[in-house]
Amino acid sequence: MKSAALFGFLNEFVVMLLGALLIVLATFGRIGLPGRPMALALLGIVLIYWGVRALIKKESMHRHQAQIRAGSLVLVGIFVLAIPFLPVRGAEPLLQVAGGVLVLRGLLGSVLLMRQA
Numbered sequence: 001m002k003s004a005a006l007f008g009f010l011n012e013f014v015v016m017l018l019g020a021l022l023i024v025l026a027t028f029g030r031i032g033l034p035g036r037p038m039a040l041a042l043l044g045i046v047l048i049y050w051g052v053r054a055l056i057k058k059e060s061m062h063r064h065q066a067q068i069r070a071g072s073l074v075l076v077g078i079f080v081l082a083i084p085f086l087p088v089r090g091a092e093p094l095l096q097v098a099g100g101v102l103v104l105r106g107l108l109g110s111v112l113l114m115r116q117a
Helices: 003-027 037-056 063-085 088-116
Strands: none
Touching (some): 037 063, 063 088
């Protein structure tokens, strides 16, 4: 296995673990909303921008991989951007869904890397 493919697997595994951690923290109510909701809104905007930029940018990876990565960033950015506008209890399901998107991205990205390698 090439070192680039191994690094790609490691990257997707980290994204999957991050999503699982987000799901667990949101499920058990260990995540509190920040005192400044504008910081959370700014994070959402940055994630959406990063996803759109990744979709437009020409990369050496396959088109499906780029679309999955960009789409997951945009979706997570939309969910994070919506959190400051919801009541406190409404934020937890959005964080769980955002974590689920990251887990799916990690799984799909790994499958695509295996098919490529």
